[in-house]
Amino acid sequence: MRFTKIVCTLGPASKTREQIRQLHESGMNIARLNMSHGTLEGHRQTIGILREMNAASAAAHPPRPCIGILMDLQGAEIRTHDVKEPQRITKGEEVVFSFSEQADEKRQVVRVNHTAFVQDVRGTDRILIDNGELTFDIVSVDPATGIVIARAGQDGMIGSRRHVNLPGATIDLPSITGKDWKDIEFGIAEGVDFIGLSFIRQASDVRQVRDFVKKMQSHVSIISKIETRQAVEDIAAIIDASDGIMVARGDLGAEVPFEQVPAIQDEIVTLSRDAGKPVIVATHMLESMIHFPMPTRAEATDVAHAATTLTDATMLSGETASGKFPVPALEAMDRVLRATEEHMRSLVPRNVAVVRTEREARAQAAVSLTQTDHASALVVMTRTGRTGREVSKFRPRVPVIAFTVDRAVQCQLQLSYGVIPLYLSFSQDPEETVRSGLAVAKEMGFLHTGDRVVLISDAPAHDRHISSIQVRLIE
Incomplete structure (x- = not known):
């Protein structure tokens, strides 16, 4: 499998049900809607197609992966x-x-x-x-x-x-515009999984949106796009306030000297990983494929470099939204990511993130156990997605099969490195839930008889359940 996720921007070249289906089957994990273009009604129709496809995937036997939906605001541009x-x-x-x-x-x-x-x-x-x-x-x-x-x-x-x-200039516009607030309301009403905040400058911008989302009683994830000089200067606080980060290199490269962009990109990826927040590297990754059926060698190397930094995801913009070769562009990115990940598996040691909490210490222990016990996968049961993201932070070398009872959480986990999110009805009996989950994973071909897996799940202890790390043999 591919551990690095792919975000595809939908647009004129990829707006029909058949076009979106082809992208999904070719490896799209997250569909991005760019609110700088199109109409609300057009975006509503696209979201409807994605929701119908997710419903069909859930009803399939065995079920298929869902598509997360990222709504990217226009911002103060x-x-x-x-x-x-x-x-x-x-x-x-x-x-x-x-x-x-x-x-x-x-x-x-x-x-x-x-x-x-x-x-x-x-x-x-x-x-x-x-x-x-x-x-x-x-x-x-x-x-x-x-x-x-x-x-x-x-x-x-x-x-x-x-x-x-206007490179270096301070723009006299609010970070979140009137149009953005209307679009946020629209996205929450339509049930999108992520909202991308464009051209934010400081952490207070993110907190302002967070307060609004809470008032709307929504659990949508907030992705902060780093594309201004001010945001780079406040990056640590912005990461802390956000659910995820996007390194939007196009506008960022126009705001800061272009020779600084690679170092800034790597720093943001590292800081986001250490904070346990999903991070996307975006813009101009396979730009030539808007017009040509193959990427340049420099573009392939750019995608590969993002993979070597263990970013959660890479993104296609115009390549899939308006280009002549949307599916070949996705297939090219998929091939480069898979080849790079295969190469990296032979390299040791792996860059390790910082342990900050007791929960993260448990997640790191589980990841370490997959290596020492030669496990084929790491299985987690998670209601909120938190355990899945904590495990993903430590970039395991085996797939993380994350079962959740919440379909929204399932789609949000599509952004996390190495995570295969699956829906599962949880039983009152933790062991029954584990048995059901392992059977589903085996039926879908993720696990096989004789595989060893590391499991993070509740286990009975006297009159209550405690979180445990176990090693199971698939029968």
């Missing part, structure tokens, strides 16, 4: 306005950027959606389009007219709703 036709830009051309319409302007005008753009742009000397696909050097700023004149560094095209970066 600057974008260009909608245009009928993409604007063709020529290197060296002076272009006008403005929030307002400039009817008398003879030069090309690129309109943006941010009212304070002319004020905020004074904090930088460059404007980047789509994370640097086009760059502009600022020539002049006129607050009186709201006009910013900038010189193009390359030839290119600017279409509708393209992302605009």
Whole structure:
């Protein structure tokens, strides 16, 4: 099996039931909905397809893995306005950027959606389009007219709703916008499993959303996207406040010097793992496969490097959302991850995370026991998913088969490294629950007669149940 999970962004190239089914069968663990694009009704239809597929997977005999749903908020970002036709830009051309319409302007005008753009742009000397696909050097700023004149560094095209970066500038926008709050309500009502917070700057942004989610009586997981300079500076507190982290390298690479991005990525992965929080490495991983059927060798190496850091997941964005080869892109990422994991199994020792609690000490002991006892799997019974994530933190070399009585927890565990989450009705008798779970795992082909497994489960002790670590032989 593949231990590193894959997140696929859904979009025009992957919105039908058949297209989503192909991605699922090819290894998609989490489906990502990008709220920067599309309509609420369109996203509702996609969620409906995913829920129907999950229901069918649960009813199958034996049951099939579920798909987790990640709803990624737009966040406080600057974008260009909608245009009928993409604007063709020529290197060296002076272009006008403005929030307002400039009817008398003879030069090309690129309109943006941010009212304070002319004020905020004074904090930088460059404007980047789509994370640097086009760059502009600022020539002049006129607050009186709201006009910013900038010189193009390359030839290119600017279409509708393209992302605009002002490297190093502080953007005068709330971290969570009015649209975001509406989308959060929508996501909770539709039962998504994860909400991705875009362009957050500090841990207080995450806590603000956490308070709102609690008021809505939701248990949705909060994934904080690290893509601003301020977020990097407050990373430890943000990790502590979040349920998971995404290293969004596209915008991050436009906010900080690009040569610093690899080190920042590795540091965030390590800090997230030590905290026991799932972490996703995202953006531009197989970017060329938007247009071509094979990745570049550099892209394959990039995916492999993420796997060597033992990240929980890697993500495909435009490759599956709008590219020409969504399924081949997923298959390519799957192949690279599997090959890298196979190579890493021969390497010792493994990078070990820090033990912080008594529960984590038990989880680490169970992982160590799988190695000394040559176990084929580690089996856990978990109602909230906590035990599954604690075991995953220590990156076992064998699959973690996590049984849960909660279908939402099952889908959320799809993001955790090495975890195979399965639904199981729990009995009042812990031993009966264990026997049922092992039978299901055997029926699904995850366990076989003669296998040894390490089990974390409740066990009877006088008048109560205690948590135990056991070794079982599959009969």
